[in-house]
Amino acid sequence: MTPADPDLEGAFAQVAAWIGRYYRETRSYPVLSQTKPGDLVRALPSEAPVEGQAFERIFEDFQRLVIPGITHWNHPRFFAYFAISAAPIAVLAEALAAALDVNAMLWRTSPAATELEDVTLGWLRAMLGLPSTLHGIIYDTASIGGFTALAAARESLDLDIRARGMAGRGDLPALRVYITEHTHSHVEKGAIALGLGRENVVRVPVDDAFAMRPEALARAIDDDVAAGRRPMCAVATVGTTSTTSTDPVAAIRAVTRERSVWLHVDAAYGGPAAILPEFRWLLDGAHDADSIVVNPHKWMFVPVDLSVLFVRDPEQLRRTFSLVADFLETPETGVHNYMDYGLQLGRRFRALKFWFVLRAFGVRGMQERLRAHIALAQELASWIEAAPDWQVVAPHPLSVVCFRYVPGGIEDAKADALNTAIMDAVNATGEVYLSSTRLYGRVVLRIAIGNERTTRDDVALAWELLQREAFARLPLTAR
Ligand SMILES: *Cc1c(COP(=O)(O)O)cnc(C)c1O
Numbered sequence: 001m002t003p004a005d006p007d008l009e010g011a012f013a014q015v016a017a018w019i020g021r022y023y024r025e026t027r028s029y030p031v032l033s034q035t036k037p038g039d040l041v042r043a044l045p046s047e048a049p050v051e052g053q054a055f056e057r058i059f060e061d062f063q064r065l066v067i068p069g070i071t072h073w074n075h076p077r078f079f080a081y082f083a084i085s086a087a088p089i090a091v092l093a094e095a096l097a098a099a100l101d102v103n104a105m106l107w108r109t110s111p112a113a114t115e116l117e118d119v120t121l122g123w124l125r126a127m128l129g130l131p132s133t134l135h136g137i138i139y140d141t142a143s144i145g146g147f148t149a150l151a152a153a154r155e156s157l158d159l160d161i162r163a164r165g166m167a168g169r170g171d172l173p174a175l176r177v178y179i180t181e182h183t184h185s186h187v188e189k190g191a192i193a194l195g196l197g198r199e200n201v202v203r204v205p206v207d208d209a210f211a212m213r214p215e216a217l218a219r220a221i222d223d224d225v226a227a228g229r230r231p232m233c234a235v236a237t238v239g240t241t242s243t244t245s246t247d248p249v250a251a252i253r254a255v256t257r258e259r260s261v262w263l264h265v266d267a268a269y270g271g272p273a274a275i276l277p278e279f280r281w282l283l284d285g286a287h288d289a290d291s292i293v294v295n296p297h298k299w300m301f302v303p304v305d306l307s308v309l310f311v312r313d314p315e316q317l318r319r320t321f322s323l324v325a326d327f328l329e330t331p332e333t334g335v336h337n338y339m340d341y342g343l344q345l346g347r348r349f350r351a352l353k354f355w356f357v358l359r360a361f362g363v364r365g366m367q368e369r370l371r372a373h374i375a376l377a378q379e380l381a382s383w384i385e386a387a388p389d390w391q392v393v394a395p396h397p398l399s400v401v402c403f404r405y406v407p408g409g410i411e412d413a414k415a416d417a418l419n420t421a422i423m424d425a426v427n428a429t430g431e432v433y434l435s436s437t438r439l440y441g442r443v444v445l446r447i448a449i450g451n452e453r454t455t456r457d458d459v460a461l462a463w464e465l466l467q468r469e470a471f472a473r474l475p476l477t478a479r
Pocket residue numbers: 082140141142143144184186237238239240241266267268269270295298307
């Protein structure tokens with residue numbers, strides 16, 4: 001098939017029809033892929049075809065071989081990790097972006113890609129109630145946005161690490177990063193990649209609601225300074241990955257400001273809830289953080305990948321990363337050349353899908369969807385709380401509920417195995433998919449609601465299957 005080929009539009013029409021059907025019939029697919037390791041590798045030849053093949057054959061193999069190996073993240077009964085979804089309107093935008101195939105490394109290599117990024121992130125900033133002093137930039141993931149913020153925090157210490165590096169220097173103190181046991185693992189990975197060392201990632205104690213204790217943070221920082229170590233960055237999370245707990249950002253900001261420590265706010269999942277007036281408080285104190293991450297690809301119906309890093313001082317990113325090769329020099333001034341603000345040179349046109357979604361939903365539509373998810377999670381928590389032998393085990397302010405099945409008098413270790421067995425059995429049905437975590441060392445089941453098309457019936461089915469599998473595992477005498 002070539003651009004001149006009359007079959008081209010026919011192929012597009014076939015794909016469009018397939019996608020339309022997929023959205024109508026998503027529930028007919030097993031959520032968790034039922035394939036075994038190696039199934040797809042064995043089904044495909046070990047070398048690329050020498051002669052080109054027809055679209056029909058490729059598309060048939062996509063449906064016959066690839067689809068069974070898909071775990072359907074876009075399924076309304078995907079409740080694992082953080083549930084996500086691709087709004088259909090964003091799929092259209094992705095098709096258009098792929099067709100344009102722009103590389104927005106410099107403003108001039110597609111002015112609209114850079115400027116649409118500035119416009120949509122300005123909209124997002126206002127929706128979140130963040131001040132216009134923050135500047136947003138799109139990265140692929142929160143992990144990379146967080147790494148970028150850490151690198152800027154390190155450069156802001158004025159230790160000349162950009163020029164001289166860290167190795168072999170007797171004049172460098174240990175650089176310290178403050179997190180909690182509930183902080184997402186990308187922060188520690190970033191510390192590894194930046195040569196800080198895992199032992200310089202400090203776990204600050206949390207309270208009963210799994211939130212960082214600001215006074216413990218203050219003590220940790222002061223102890224480090226007294227011992228000759230250099231505090232570099234504290235990370236506050238709005239919506240942790242295990243339980244969606246939120247660290248007290250304003251109190252943490254007060255501690256870090258007084259001590260001139262960079263504050264990074266990881267609001268990858270929880271941030272979007274601040275679009276709701278009743279959840280504005282989530283970002284209290286974040287308005288003057290040094291950096292904030294929010295993931296539209298998590299709970300704003302934008303397909304993977306699109307993560308936003310807001311920074312107070314975008315010039316700090318340029319001071320950290322900018323290296324302009326001769327062949328990339330351009331005459332424009334007063335424009336953003338986003339290759340200067342991070343590791344990657346090439347950049348996809350990600351803002352297009354976000355712009356489509358924000359326009360198609362409007363602020364109100366976004367608010368309604370988020371509110372509906374939070375309400376579903378609260379209703380699920382009330383069902384679990386009312387059921388004998390089931391416990392809700394963490395606060396659930398947003399759209400995630402953590403719970404555990406503990407039939408009378410069972411030992412902790414046995415309850416762990418039992419909960420894992422129930423989850424595995426429920427997931428094996430293919431009807432729903434949920435995941436687990438650990439709290440206080442014990443296995444805890446977790447239902448995350450976040451798909452645009454999830455209904456009350458979908459959540460009720462998950463709860464019914466959990467109860468069924470739990471009942472099936474009770475000793476006969478106890479039934
Ligand atoms: C999901 C999540 C991340 C990681 O997001 P990616 O975009 O996949 O890197 C980081 N932090 C928090 C709090 C998250 O919920």
